[in-house]
Amino acid sequence: MISFEKRKYKRIDTGIRLELYFDDTLFKADAINLSLSGIFCKAVARYNYLPDKILNFVLFIPKNKDYHLIKSHGLIVRETFSDGICYLAIYFNGLMNEQDKNIIKRYILGGESN
Numbered sequence: 527m528i529s530f531e532k533r534k535y536k537r538i539d540t541g542i543r544l545e546l547y548f549d550d551t552l553f554k555a556d557a558i559n560l561s562l563s564g565i566f567c568k569a570v571a572r573y574n575y576l577p578d579k580i581l582n583f584v585l586f587i588p589k590n591k592d593y594h595l596i597k598s599h600g601l602i603v604r605e606t607f608s609d610g611i612c613y614l615a616i617y618f619n620g621l622m623n624e625q626d627k628n629i630i631k632r633y634i635l636g637g638e639s640n
Contacts, residue, residue, distance in 0.1 A: 555568060556568055600616035
């Protein structure tokens with residue numbers, strides 16, 4: 527059976543850092559994969575994340591020996607728990623600025639993110 531990709535944007539596997547701010551609490555997370563429309567990540571399950579909730583996040587995009595800090599909002603569209611780990615799918619809900627979108631796009635496409 528032939529499977530067709532339904533995603534609008536290319537998705538890449540990555541291990542970049544992510545900080546989630548939810549109800550005034552910081553949770554560190556690791557990105558599993560990233561696209562221009564969202565991120566899939568894992569965090570220690572110390573909180574019951576709720577789908578359809580907006581959270582603030584900081585995404586650390588590698589740049590040479592430093593990082594671009596992407597600060598924006600995301601919508602939790604799916605969460606699952608397994609062995610004390612929470613897996614979250616976060617949709618970038620359109621509040622990200624154009625410069626940050628371009629930085630993520632260059633990172634995903636493998637170009638220089640200067």
